[in-house]
Amino acid sequence: MTAPPPIYFDNNATTRVLPEAVAAMLPHFSDSYGNASSAHGFGAEVAAALRGARQAVQRLIGAASEAEIIFTSGGTEANNTAIHAALAAQPGRDEIVISAVEHPSILAPCAALERRGLVRVHRIGVDAQGRLDLDAYRAALSERVALVSLIWANNETGTVFPADGLAELAHRAGALFHSDAVQAVGKRPIDLAATEIDMLSLSAHKFHGPKGVGALYLRKGVGFAPLLLGGRQERARRAGTENVPGIVGSGKAAEIAAARMADDLPRIAALRDRLQAGLCAAIPRVLVLGDLRDRLANTLCLAFEFVEAEMILLRLAQAGIAASSGSACAAGGTEPSHVLRAMAVPFSAAHGAVRLSLSRFSTEAEVDRVLAVLPGIIADLRAMSPFWADLVASEPAGGRAGC
Amino acid sequence: MRDFSDKVLHYALNPRHAGMLADANAVGEAGSLGLGQALRLMLRVEPLGEVIEAARFLAFGGSDAIAASEALSRLVIGKTLAEAGQLTGADIAAALDGLPEGRMQGSTLGAQALGAAIAAFRGEAPPLPLQEARPQDAPPPARPARAAPPAAQAMARRAQGAPAFPFPRALAPLTDPAAPPLSAEAEAGQQAQIAAIIDEMRPVFQRDGGDIALTSVVGLQVFVRLSGACAGCMMASHTLGALRGRLVAALGRPFRVIPASGSQGAS
Numbered sequence: 001m002t003a004p005p006p007i008y009f010d011n012n013a014t015t016r017v018l019p020e021a022v023a024a025m026l027p028h029f030s031d032s033y034g035n036a037s038s039a040h041g042f043g044a045e046v047a048a049a050l051r052g053a054r055q056a057v058q059r060l061i062g063a064a065s066e067a068e069i070i071f072t073s074g075g076t077e078a079n080n081t082a083i084h085a086a087l088a089a090q091p092g093r094d095e096i097v098i099s100a101v102e103h104p105s106i107l108a109p110c111a112a113l114e115r116r117g118l119v120r121v122h123r124i125g126v127d128a129q130g131r132l133d134l135d136a137y138r139a140a141l142s143e144r145v146a147l148v149s150l151i152w153a154n155n156e157t158g159t160v161f162p163a164d165g166l167a168e169l170a171h172r173a174g175a176l177f178h179s180d181a182v183q184a185v186g187k188r189p190i191d192l193a194a195t196e197i198d199m200l201s202l203s204a205h206k207f208h209g210p211k212g213v214g215a216l217y218l219r220k221g222v223g224f225a226p227l228l229l230g231g232r233q234e235r236a237r238r239a240g241t242e243n244v245p246g247i248v249g250s251g252k253a254a255e256i257a258a259a260r261m262a263d264d265l266p267r268i269a270a271l272r273d274r275l276q277a278g279l280c281a282a283i284p285r286v287l288v289l290g291d292l293r294d295r296l297a298n299t300l301c302l303a304f305e306f307v308e309a310e311m312i313l314l315r316l317a318q319a320g321i322a323a324s325s326g327s328a329c330a331a332g333g334t335e336p337s338h339v340l341r342a343m344a345v346p347f348s349a350a351h352g353a354v355r356l357s358l359s360r361f362s363t364e365a366e367v368d369r370v371l372a373v374l375p376g377i378i379a380d381l382r383a384m385s386p387f388w389a390d391l392v393a394s395e396p397a398g399g400r401a402g403c
Numbered sequence: 404m405r406d407f408s409d410k411v412l413h414y415a416l417n418p419r420h421a422g423m424l425a426d427a428n429a430v431g432e433a434g435s436l437g438l439g440q441a442l443r444l445m446l447r448v449e450p451l452g453e454v455i456e457a458a459r460f461l462a463f464g465g466s467d468a469i470a471a472s473e474a475l476s477r478l479v480i481g482k483t484l485a486e487a488g489q490l491t492g493a494d495i496a497a498a499l500d501g502l503p504e505g506r507m508q509g510s511t512l513g514a515q516a517l518g519a520a521i522a523a524f525r526g527e528a529p530p531l532p533l534q535e536a537r538p539q540d541a542p543p544p545a546r547p548a549r550a551a552p553p554a555a556q557a558m559a560r561r562a563q564g565a566p567a568f569p570f571p572r573a574l575a576p577l578t579d580p581a582a583p584p585l586s587a588e589a590e591a592g593q594q595a596q597i598a599a600i601i602d603e604m605r606p607v608f609q610r611d612g613g614d615i616a617l618t619s620v621v622g623l624q625v626f627v628r629l630s631g632a633c634a635g636c637m638m639a640s641h642t643l644g645a646l647r648g649r650l651v652a653a654l655g656r657p658f659r660v661i662p663a664s665g666s667q668g669a670s
Contacts, residue, residue: 306436306463307463308439308440308463308464308465308468310465310466311415311464311465311466311469314412314415314416314466315416318416335439336439347436347437348436351436351439351463383421383422384418384421384422384460384461384462384469385461385462385463386432386441386442386443386461386462386463387436387441387463389423389443389461
């Protein structure tokens, strides 16, 4: 008997590169090797390819102009650039507003600036569903705030922040508004021209493009200072010879994401909903994390009580299923992620959070296999959990299924 | 996960000793839900030679915790309590071909639970629960969507340094262990007193869904039979500690309470 093909349900970590994107990249590893800055024909061919990719990304996020797209080495560079640029563009303002559930590529640079005494950082909390505390957000906004940076869609729970409305509030205080939309771009329709958002970060490998390519959207007219200094690439906003193959592949992935989004999203959401309903029906004492009314279509974050996520992942991997957990290896062992802590996930479940994230390549058969395997894994692990034994002893009905 | 040795992964995925040990007479716990790992080690100790005949565990935690629990169970079987008491976290880690740096907690947990089980068997106060501080920014245990079950709550309280059990322990200092033998008449009177004290404490055991009965008294050894739901539970171990305290206080002699299940344990 051959093992069934592995199932990849970790698409918020990274995605399969589209064959079309690979095909688009290949010539730029061989024959089409010119430098886009060169005046000769080798360069002109490459410059045209870069322009096509830039326009594809522009269309994917609804930017008004291709000149608003700055290619970077990824989401992390885009996020670092946004913070650096906003502080430079807003002299006299030395506060930054972020949320408690940002990606480390926002949290770490803000913390570093704070340690050096250069800025004051407001970290806005979230509720149990991961929704931003709007009262605290409004209270933090003042004429001292240079930048608001809020994650559009959370990588762990898929919870979506209302970025356009949050941007308007920031502008009333005269602050610039940036959104880390690495998880949102390609997974929901975005029309930046219709919003007041000043800057946005995206990453190609989250929407079936190659790794090592991202972009910072910079609204026309918004002040800027480059993070990397050197040549005049990207209209003198990001020095360094362009990663041409990667950018071209990202352009192809952006083009396909935009073209297929209307078909893909409802299908992916239906698969995710079936997965959620099936797991909730089969497994007692499980919490669905995130804002169920506004969540990425592909993301399902579940917290199982009285079991630890690492063992769930290990058993899933043994069954050929790739997922990820909401906990990180910390110095003192495993502990719930900063996102789960900010959401105050009950301590009985906080160590048992597992994220299943789907993509356009996910199938009904894969969902069926996870539904067939995961309840048994949870039951096995609970059978060896002292807390589960105590629960069953103290309330025999505690084992009823249902989220 | 990929830093773990093959042995850690093998034990974590194939824990042969996971599960309840119904006739355990030495149970020790360490860790908590809040810490992300916990172990309940259940041993069946042959009372006279103090040889560990069987070991099972219930564990919550990552690969290191499950694998360390399995390795510990394999290590202690066949050892006397005195030999097992020498085992350290490093011994457990060595049995796993090592644990990655930063993931040694599983082996520490194992050593603590073993110490607690041995202490419980001997009717001594168990070592203090895991003293590692919770992470400063750990989630507050407030606002649970649903109340945690009582035992989990108790473990959580213990993790925060609260006393484990409300029973008094070591009510009187031990008298001379080499107490002179009693006359036959005094023996009979003493056995009646012991039986009466056990009868008084039966409701405590029955509350946990189990029961206790006096089997025999041999010198300073009080053999009892545990049955029902509490035979393997932590509560039983500690309640036996409380019983010992009562006997020592009431009769002024350093009794040991030795639990056995079924037909075992009679003199």
